[in-house]
Amino acid sequence: MPPVKSAPSALLKTSPRPKRATKPTRSEKNDDVKRRLFSAAAKVVGRYGYAEASVARITELAGVAQGTFYNHFGNRQELLEQLLPVIGQQMVAFIQRKLDQSASELEKEQTRFKAFFDFLLETPEFLRILNEAEVYAPEGYQKHLDNIATSYVRTLKRGRGAGGVGDFTDEELEVIVHILMGARGYLSRRYAYGEAGAQPVPDHVQSAYMKLIANGLIGR
Amino acid sequence: MPPVKSAPSALLKTSPRPKRATKPTRSEKNDDVKRRLFSAAAKVVGRYGYAEASVARITELAGVAQGTFYNHFGNRQELLEQLLPVIGQQMVAFIQRKLDQSASELEKEQTRFKAFFDFLLETPEFLRILNEAEVYAPEGYQKHLDNIATSYVRTLKRGRGAGGVGDFTDEELEVIVHILMGARGYLSRRYAYGEAGAQPVPDHVQSAYMKLIANGLIGR
Amino acid sequence: MPPVKSAPSALLKTSPRPKRATKPTRSEKNDDVKRRLFSAAAKVVGRYGYAEASVARITELAGVAQGTFYNHFGNRQELLEQLLPVIGQQMVAFIQRKLDQSASELEKEQTRFKAFFDFLLETPEFLRILNEAEVYAPEGYQKHLDNIATSYVRTLKRGRGAGGVGDFTDEELEVIVHILMGARGYLSRRYAYGEAGAQPVPDHVQSAYMKLIANGLIGR
Amino acid sequence: MPPVKSAPSALLKTSPRPKRATKPTRSEKNDDVKRRLFSAAAKVVGRYGYAEASVARITELAGVAQGTFYNHFGNRQELLEQLLPVIGQQMVAFIQRKLDQSASELEKEQTRFKAFFDFLLETPEFLRILNEAEVYAPEGYQKHLDNIATSYVRTLKRGRGAGGVGDFTDEELEVIVHILMGARGYLSRRYAYGEAGAQPVPDHVQSAYMKLIANGLIGR
DNA sequence: AATGAATGAGACTTCATTCAT
DNA sequence: CATGAATGAAGTCTCATTCAT
Numbered sequence: 049m050p051p052v053k054s055a056p057s058a059l060l061k062t063s064p065r066p067k068r069a070t071k072p073t074r075s076e077k078n079d080d081v082k083r084r085l086f087s088a089a090a091k092v093v094g095r096y097g098y099a100e101a102s103v104a105r106i107t108e109l110a111g112v113a114q115g116t117f118y119n120h121f122g123n124r125q126e127l128l129e130q131l132l133p134v135i136g137q138q139m140v141a142f143i144q145r146k147l148d149q150s151a152s153e154l155e156k157e158q159t160r161f162k163a164f165f166d167f168l169l170e171t172p173e174f175l176r177i178l179n180e181a182e183v184y185a186p187e188g189y190q191k192h193l194d195n196i197a198t199s200y201v202r203t204l205k206r207g208r209g210a211g212g213v214g215d216f217t218d219e220e221l222e223v224i225v226h227i228l229m230g231a232r233g234y235l236s237r238r239y240a241y242g243e244a245g246a247q248p249v250p251d252h253v254q255s256a257y258m259k260l261i262a263n264g265l266i267g268r
Numbered sequence: 269m270p271p272v273k274s275a276p277s278a279l280l281k282t283s284p285r286p287k288r289a290t291k292p293t294r295s296e297k298n299d300d301v302k303r304r305l306f307s308a309a310a311k312v313v314g315r316y317g318y319a320e321a322s323v324a325r326i327t328e329l330a331g332v333a334q335g336t337f338y339n340h341f342g343n344r345q346e347l348l349e350q351l352l353p354v355i356g357q358q359m360v361a362f363i364q365r366k367l368d369q370s371a372s373e374l375e376k377e378q379t380r381f382k383a384f385f386d387f388l389l390e391t392p393e394f395l396r397i398l399n400e401a402e403v404y405a406p407e408g409y410q411k412h413l414d415n416i417a418t419s420y421v422r423t424l425k426r427g428r429g430a431g432g433v434g435d436f437t438d439e440e441l442e443v444i445v446h447i448l449m450g451a452r453g454y455l456s457r458r459y460a461y462g463e464a465g466a467q468p469v470p471d472h473v474q475s476a477y478m479k480l481i482a483n484g485l486i487g488r
Numbered sequence: 489m490p491p492v493k494s495a496p497s498a499l500l501k502t503s504p505r506p507k508r509a510t511k512p513t514r515s516e517k518n519d520d521v522k523r524r525l526f527s528a529a530a531k532v533v534g535r536y537g538y539a540e541a542s543v544a545r546i547t548e549l550a551g552v553a554q555g556t557f558y559n560h561f562g563n564r565q566e567l568l569e570q571l572l573p574v575i576g577q578q579m580v581a582f583i584q585r586k587l588d589q590s591a592s593e594l595e596k597e598q599t600r601f602k603a604f605f606d607f608l609l610e611t612p613e614f615l616r617i618l619n620e621a622e623v624y625a626p627e628g629y630q631k632h633l634d635n636i637a638t639s640y641v642r643t644l645k646r647g648r649g650a651g652g653v654g655d656f657t658d659e660e661l662e663v664i665v666h667i668l669m670g671a672r673g674y675l676s677r678r679y680a681y682g683e684a685g686a687q688p689v690p691d692h693v694q695s696a697y698m699k700l701i702a703n704g705l706i707g708r
Numbered sequence: 709m710p711p712v713k714s715a716p717s718a719l720l721k722t723s724p725r726p727k728r729a730t731k732p733t734r735s736e737k738n739d740d741v742k743r744r745l746f747s748a749a750a751k752v753v754g755r756y757g758y759a760e761a762s763v764a765r766i767t768e769l770a771g772v773a774q775g776t777f778y779n780h781f782g783n784r785q786e787l788l789e790q791l792l793p794v795i796g797q798q799m800v801a802f803i804q805r806k807l808d809q810s811a812s813e814l815e816k817e818q819t820r821f822k823a824f825f826d827f828l829l830e831t832p833e834f835l836r837i838l839n840e841a842e843v844y845a846p847e848g849y850q851k852h853l854d855n856i857a858t859s860y861v862r863t864l865k866r867g868r869g870a871g872g873v874g875d876f877t878d879e880e881l882e883v884i885v886h887i888l889m890g891a892r893g894y895l896s897r898r899y900a901y902g903e904a905g906a907q908p909v910p911d912h913v914q915s916a917y918m919k920l921i922a923n924g925l926i927g928r
Numbered sequence: 929a930a931t932g933a934a935t936g937a938g939a940c941t942t943c944a945t946t947c948a949t
Numbered sequence: 950c951a952t953g954a955a956t957g958a959a960g961t962c963t964c965a966t967t968c969a970t
Contacts, residue, residue, distance in 0.1 A: 103961065113936055114935085114961090115935055115963080116934055119932090179402065184403070213485060217472060220475060223476035224476050226458050227476075227477065231446075233450055234446045234447065234453065252437060252443060256444050259440065262486060264480060264483045265434060265481045266482060267432065334945090335946080335954095344944060542940085543940065553955065553957055554941085554956085555955070560954095564940065597925075619842065633898075654919065655919075659910075663912060667916075669894060670894025671890045671891065675886055697883065700887065700920070702924045705817070705922075706814045706867070741929090741930090774931080776931070778966075
């Protein structure tokens with residue numbers, strides 16, 4: 049029972065086979081297999097859902113024997129739990145890159161919202177991984193939620209002030225963040241599912257969201 | 269494989285055995301078994317989740333043999349799909365009863381929000397049924413969403429105007445409704461789960477929600 | 489998960505299909521399957537050992553599907569643990585029947601010894617079941633040991649006195665009983681294993697045993 | 709697949725690294741690894757039983773890679789088969805050392821019996837290795853039995869005569885030896901297993917044994 | 929000789945569904 | 950209609966052994 053602990057970062061990306069003359073060292077090959085397994089799992093879950101993500105299916109797509117799976121992950125669940133947190137961090141990084149720090153708070157929020165759906169298009173498997181994780185990978189789901197909420201709350205706190213984020217207590221901001229995350233999740237379920245994975249969401253989704261953010265829903 | 273389709277309405281309520289001298293007719297007896305199965309399924313799913321809601325468990329709680337299940341439902345999934353729509357309608361009715369039609373739009377929205385969480389407390393199994401349905405009973409989930417969204421949108425449309433719901437197109441209102449439903453869902457997952465079922469949510473959840481509805485998040 | 493508890497007695501005997509006109513009732517059929525499974529397990533263990541007694545093999549020999557096994561036994565181990573105690577009781581009964589109560593203590597002990605090996609010939613699977621149970625079915629082994637030791641000790645106590653069982657304390661008699669059981673076990677391993685199961689043991693095995701019982705090994 | 713046969717003698721003893729200046733020759737180093745594997749296997753089997761003695765566990769305790777195992781032993785079974793014969797010989801030597809050649813036959817037998825249980829205390833892994841070997845290492849078990857029986861029979865033959873071993877044919881003596889070995893085995897199973905390995909057996913075990921040896925069980 | 933990742937057969941168990949009674 | 954034993958597909962995981970490095 050080899051524990052096989054290693055940083056779960058930088059997984060997924062289908063290892064761009066290094067272009068050099070030397071053969072891959074043993075440890076490189078090893079990491080490569082682990083990456084392939086992770087990537088295969090993401091694809092399978094993205095396409096068929098967690099329930100159908102059997103070890104047999106994952107290893108087949110990764111091109112290794114079933115037993116090999118257990119050289120890299122303690123059990124099936126262990127891998128499934130990592131899926132969302134790891135890809136979720138990639139999403140955060142993706143959104144971060146899109147952000148113009150000199151923009152207004154409102155513009156920044158708009159960018160974040162839009163970038164979320166752009167990431168969905170770039171990483172089609174994310175949609176299903178995100179939406180099923182609560183049930184099939186509850187620990188990973190919680191971890192992901194914490195990851196996102198923490199940094200989102202921090203961001204909003206920094207934005208408080210004139211022309212920025214309104215008058216909310218810290219506790220209330222945490223609630224708001226959950227509302228905003230919930231909004232993204234529900235909207236993605238309603239508008240982003242297409243034939244074969246994700247599709248762009250209509251413009252009025254964004255305009256509605258921004259109106260709510262800027263003015264609320266019901267006037268005084 | 270008899271399809272066994274019948275109106276899924278008025279199920280669940282554990283039939284208050286009518287006190288009268290005549291013995292129940294055959295069809296009434298049948299309905300009773302069907303109701304018991306439905307009710308048992310709701311309880312099992314509410315307590316253990318869809319994944320653990322085996323036919324064996326449901327029939328055991330209902331006090332009938334496994335085979336009996338298939339005299340009333342075509343298969344396991346068929347029952348599971350009905351769970352959310354049926355109980356969801358009960359939720360709608362519950363909220364409707366709480367509504368004071370003479371109140372302002374803002375007050376009415378507050379009542380709706382609060383009533384949602386009150387219903388969770390009254391019907392503890394709903395929390396889990398709602399939150400897992402997307403994955404385990406996607407058709408029922410969709411149906412429920414449509415049910416809710418349709419009437420919610422209608423309500424908001426009626427509320428449009430001075431001092432009421434703001435300037436949103438019809439399409440945008442549909443988006444808003446999904447945001448608001450998403451908010452309830454996420455907030456219930458984050459704040460309503462307690463030891464054994466649902467628990468009251470803290471006050472700042474409601475205050476944050478109402479601030480967002482009334483003023484938006486980020487000032488102009 | 490049906491517990492399926494029922495008296496484990498009267499198992500094994502390959503149900504002598506009842507000769508009568510009426511069809512077997514449902515419960516009779518049920519018991520029949522359980523008996524067939526038990527009997528098949530005994531045969532498989534007797535021939536190939538516990539390690540090779542897979543559920544697949546047992547159910548195949550019993551002529552039922554693998555899943556059927558779990559309608560009658562909670563799991564594989566549960567059945568394996570019952571094998572030795574049940575057949576062990578049959579052995580006790582067998583030996584009892586051979587005993588002439590009017591004989592002398594020494595003659596009775598000789599009869600018991602001989603009958604043990606006769607039972608081995610009649611029930612060839614017993615040899616292996618007995619000899620592997622300590623490792624593969626430790627609970628059943630313990631139960632069997634207790635069964636045998638208890639009644640054996642009782643018997644010897646009754647035999648104490650002039651011309652009968654010698655001067656041993658109760659504790660010492662328990663030790664003696666374990667020695668005698670150990671002797672049977674070891675001798676069966678050494679002398680009773682044949683090509684295909686059990687074979688008769690040579691005469692000098694019995695004569696040596698009886699000399700030891702009657703006179704001890706080493707003179708004063 | 710190199711067969712790797714070599715004298716299994718003098719294994720186990722955790723090589724007291726000789727203190728000398730020269731570094732160990734290659735073959736000495738090899739032997740060291742082999743000894744470490746053997747010793748590790750004995751410990752693992754002694755503590756967890758043969759069934760849990762996976763190659764992974766053995767090599768881990770020995771501090772070598774799994775593959776290394778197969779440079780020293782053809783396969784897992786091959787090592788397991790050697791365990792009992794090798795340690796069994798150590799037991800014989802241990803008992804031999806305790807024996808006072810000038811004592812009476814009866815005293816010598818008492819010493820042998822006692823020394824067996826003393827060895828169990830000194831070498832705690834032996835208990836389990838001995839008692840499970842029949843099932844998991846049948847060839848080694850047979851070899852051990854032959855080793856012991858041969859020398860035991862020889863000893864008893866020498867002791868025949870006035871005041872010594874009684875009137876038994878050679879064949880019968882072999883039977884007696886199996887009875888005596890069986891007694892030790894059963895008694896060790898019943899009385900020597902303690903919390904963590906072997907424990908001393910009560911006095912009445914020895915007294916009962918000696919009474920049987922000296923006088924038999926049932927009077928004429 | 930040492931390494932240790934890869935292999936793949938095979939074991940146990942669950943459970944939705946069927947169907948004879 | 951009710952019953953509940955039987956079915957059998959499918960899934961997870963273990964581990965002795967191999968072999969390229």
